């Protein structure tokens with residue numbers, strides 16, 4: 001049974017979906033069940049994926065700086081190449097899912113207007129190494 005906010009991926013076509021209304025017995029794509037993505041939490045090797053909150057002294061989104069959080073993927077920035085990049089970063093609170101969609105050639109960073117104390121989870125999706133969370 002699907003649960004709210006779960007992410008699923010089709011191993012055949014690479015389709016990724018997020019559950020916005022739970023309760024389906026299964027998700028099917030390309031005529032086979034989709035795999036539920038589990039967020040990894042420990043970096044291995046030289047590439048870093050676990051999202052971190054970095055200082056944000058100059059908020060560029062125009063909000064009150066006190067409630068603006070900047071998230072970066074990896075202590076050392078993750079590559080943002082055409083076939084290997086961070087597709088999105090999400091912040092989950094009790095009643096919101098905030099998603100920043102990223103593109104190759106940009107930095108693996110995003111700003112969110114959210115109180116740090118309200119954050120339940122931060123997660124990101126790498127096109128090669130899948131889901132990571134903090």
Ligand SMILES: [Fe+2]
Nearest residue numbers: 047126128129
């Ligand atoms: Fe990666």
